[in-house]
Amino acid sequence: MAISIPSRQLFIDGEWKVPLLNNRFPIINPATEDIIGHIPAATKEDVDLAVDAAKRAFSHNKGKDWSSAPGSVRARYLRAIASKITEKKDELGKLEAIDCGKPLDEALADLDDVIGCFNYYAELAEGLDAKQNAPVSLPMETFKSYVLKEPIGVVALITPWNYPLLMATWKVAPALAAGCTAILKPSELASVTCLELAEICREVGLPPGVLNIVTGLGNEAGAPLSSHPDVDKISFTGSSATGSRIMTAAAQLTKPVSLELGGKSPIIVFEDVDLDKTAEWTIFGCFFTNGQICSATSRLIVHESIATEFVNRLVQWAKNIKISDPFEEGCRLGPIVSEGQYKKVLNCISTAKSEGATILIGGSRPEHLKKGYFVEPTIITDVTTSMQIWREEVFGPVLCVKTFSTEEEAIELANDTHYGLGSAVMSKDLERCERISKAIQAGIVWINCAQPSFIQAPWGGVKRSGFGRELGEWYESYFLYQ
Numbered sequence: 001m002a003i004s005i006p007s008r009q010l011f012i013d014g015e016w017k018v019p020l021l022n023n024r025f026p027i028i029n030p031a032t033e034d035i036i037g038h039i040p041a042a043t044k045e046d047v048d049l050a051v052d053a054a055k056r057a058f059s060h061n062k063g064k065d066w067s068s069a070p071g072s073v074r075a076r077y078l079r080a081i082a083s084k085i086t087e088k089k090d091e092l093g094k095l096e097a098i099d100c101g102k103p104l105d106e107a108l109a110d111l112d113d114v115i116g117c118f119n120y121y122a123e124l125a126e127g128l129d130a131k132q133n134a135p136v137s138l139p140m141e142t143f144k145s146y147v148l149k150e151p152i153g154v155v156a157l158i159t160p161w162n163y164p165l166l167m168a169t170w171k172v173a174p175a176l177a178a179g180c181t182a183i184l185k186p187s188e189l190a191s192v193t194c195l196e197l198a199e200i201c202r203e204v205g206l207p208p209g210v211l212n213i214v215t216g217l218g219n220e221a222g223a224p225l226s227s228h229p230d231v232d233k234i235s236f237t238g239s240s241a242t243g244s245r246i247m248t249a250a251a252q253l254t255k256p257v258s259l260e261l262g263g264k265s266p267i268i269v270f271e272d273v274d275l276d277k278t279a280e281w282t283i284f285g286c287f288f289t290n291g292q293i294c295s296a297t298s299r300l301i302v303h304e305s306i307a308t309e310f311v312n313r314l315v316q317w318a319k320n321i322k323i324s325d326p327f328e329e330g331c332r333l334g335p336i337v338s339e340g341q342y343k344k345v346l347n348c349i350s351t352a353k354s355e356g357a358t359i360l361i362g363g364s365r366p367e368h369l370k371k372g373y374f375v376e377p378t379i380i381t382d383v384t385t386s387m388q389i390w391r392e393e394v395f396g397p398v399l400c401v402k403t404f405s406t407e408e409e410a411i412e413l414a415n416d417t418h419y420g421l422g423s424a425v426m427s428k429d430l431e432r433c434e435r436i437s438k439a440i441q442a443g444i445v446w447i448n449c450a451q452p453s454f455i456q457a458p459w460g461g462v463k464r465s466g467f468g469r470e471l472g473e474w475y476e477s478y479f480l481y482q
Contacts, residue, residue, distance in 0.1 A: 005037030011198030013053035014208030042216035057209030082118035125177035151179035153232030161190035174475030258468030263421035267297035285450025291397030295422030342373035345396030421461035
């Protein structure tokens with residue numbers, strides 16, 4: 001399928017701007033390893049321009065044009081953006097699939113969520129006006145107190161490559177709804193649809209400087225954005241290592257940050273489950289989005305009495321997953337996003353084998369695909385808790401398995417991680433599910449399912465998976481002083 005990648009520049013102050021050093025880097029189709037276009041590479045000087053544009057837009061006309069305008073004004077722009085994305089959904093879906101390797105059906109489904117997110121925050125922006133000047137009850141009648149909700153200011157939004165436009169929208173939509181102005185820095189591995197968002201903002205007439213989009217490498221664009229003195233807050237989704245560096249930079253200026261970082265999420269399967277339904281959820285929870293999900297339930301903790309039969313069913317499911325170019329009909333597993341990530345995934349599998357684990361299925365490139373960064377769906381057994389495959393995030397289609405005999409043991413295994421983003425409990429006993437959900441150290445617990453998320457519900461982790469909550473009305477603590 002011939003797909004043309006639009007040639008874009010940096011989006012700063014409502015205009016396309018060539019990077020000051022005029023540098024660009026290649027876009028590589030992960031399914032073919034071919035160069036299909038180029039992305040502008042911003043540096044500190046470009047970041048300075050973007051932050052200055054956002055700062056001026058925040059206070060322009062004493063804030064009446066954006067930051068202190070009625071929420072209904074901002075809502076009109078958010079709905080206009082949603083409408084434009086709806087018009088361009090098919091085009092954007094194809095661009096996302098070729099850019100990051102996601103199956104086309106999944107990319108199109110993500111765009112439905114993007115549209116829903118902009119419309120949802122349009123509604124919340126309108127509702128924000130009614131929440132202003134909320135009275136606070138005081139014990140003395142002599143005094144009166146009320147709460148004014150104010151946008152935090154200029155925000156830096158740094159996003160990952162696994163859900164390029166959706167993860168950007170999770171940050172952009174609530175930030176704009178709150179009245180902030182923003183600089184979006186998407187991952188250099190998947191920036192195409194975020195630059196198309198810039199074009200959409202230009203088409204709907206979003207005021208200049210309200211949203212600026214700079215693409216580039218982390219050390220050349222992300223780092224100066226994180227440490228910029230005129231950025232009032234940073235919201236980051238990505239690796240724990242990068243999150244730690246961002247916290248260090250922000251701490252120098254006592255700057256608030258919100259972090260959604262890595263995960264090594266457990267899925268606990270008890271002996272009373274429907275084996276077929278639970279096998280389907282287990283496969284989905286780990287292998288969806290090519291296994292590249294921060295909340296992937298990649299540690300299966302299964303009751304010893306059903307372990308052999310259940311794992312055999314997982315193997316059959318894995319054998320039937322269609323691995324192909326993302327544009328082939330029925331594709332359920334596309335390529336890993338880049339050569340570097342591809343090598344990392346294979347290295348994790350190789351290390352598991354060298355440490356004594358058993359590669360039950362998968363573990364290498366599919367025989368029928370000679371090019372592209374494809375990895376077979378992989379299930380690993382005979383795992384110990386000291387192994388790298390149990391402890392470290394792989395970010396690929398790799399599931400590791402351990403058994404348990406008691407509820408207490410299952411909880412101990414589930415919590416045996418530095419991370420705490422997602423988790424799942426599978427059992428027909430709902431009282432047991434509720435009991436265990438309270439004992440698991442994770443920001444999200446799914447019961448008899450894995451991976452569903454809703455824009456109305458909070459999203460975020462504990463421990464080294466970060467802090468802060470995205471989505472829902474929790475955006476107010478993200479982007480508003482109150």
